[in-house]
Amino acid sequence: LNIKNLYAIIGGSLGGGIGWEMLSKNNDLAEIFIPIACDYKTHDWLHAQCLVQQFLLNGNDEPLQKARIHAMLCYRTPQSLNNRFQNKFNQEKQKLESEDWLTYHGKALDERFSLKSYQLMNHLLMNIKTDERGLSKIKARMHLISVDTDLFFSASEIRMCFNKLKTEKEDVFYHEIKSIHGHDAFLMEYEQLNYIIKNIL
Structure with missing residues (x-):
């Protein structure tokens, strides 16, 4: 396809993990990166x-x-x-x-x-293993979205990633979906997610 640049990479769960890998291998692939309910590594x-x-x-x-x-x-x-x-x-x-x-x-x-x-x-x-040393080299503006009750990719781990990146990179932001539904909330709480993404894009 010969696609060299993307406006945004948006991925939920495993899709977000793949997004982390893509950007770690090609730092300037996208202008915006929105990983949803996922982290750069499997905890x-x-x-x-x-x-x-x-x-x-x-x-x-x-x-x-x-x-x-x-x-x-x-x-x-x-x-x-x-x-x-x-x-x-x-x-x-x-x-x-x-x-x-x-x-x-x-x-x-x-x-x-x-x-x-x-x-x-x-x-x-089981094997999301983005090289931690390269995270701050990703040029995309990052918006990390977690779910407060997620049992799969916990909000605390995603906040830790955000706090680490914030010390090395200016254009990184954190958002949190509030829900009783856990990981699946990123599929179920579409009004909250739409509001967050609409304000990013």
């Missing part, structure tokens, strides 16, 4: 969750379904699930509605994802 907590995913994906009995059910619990928070389902029991299916919801998401992913593609995604999440 221990996320690595541990990916390790559990790896164990589940390497199993023989419904690996995608089981991995997705576990992942859904990382994408949300206890408060998010408890508020939504309130221990409601589905008499027809003889199970909690929360269990039915998790089973549905597991089956839905199993129908539209191949095992190898999900394993690759998990491998990439």
Whole structure:
């Protein structure tokens, strides 16, 4: 395509991690960088969750379904699930509605994802390793967006990244989505996210 420059790179979760890698390898690729609910590296907590995913994906009995059910619990928070389902029991299916919801998401992913593609995604999440020494060399104006209840890429880690960059670079900013929904809030709290991005661009 011979594209040499971009106006903005915007990426959520793994997409943001890939954005960090792109800019560390080509410092002046974009004018603006907006990583959403992600960090420049995989921290221990996320690595541990990916390790559990790896164990589940390497199993023989419904690996995608089981991995997705576990992942859904990382994408949300206890408060998010408890508020939504309130221990409601589905008499027809003889199970909690929360269990039915998790089973549905597991089956839905199993129908539209191949095992190898999900394993690759998990491998990439497990190995985000942007060279820390090169972060301040990125020329793009940076707007780091976190979710205050994120269990996957915690807001505290993203704030640490912001505070470190702020000592080395002027045009770096921090924004935070407020939500009970955890990591998935960047997909669910679209009004907050739209407001933040609209004011950046």
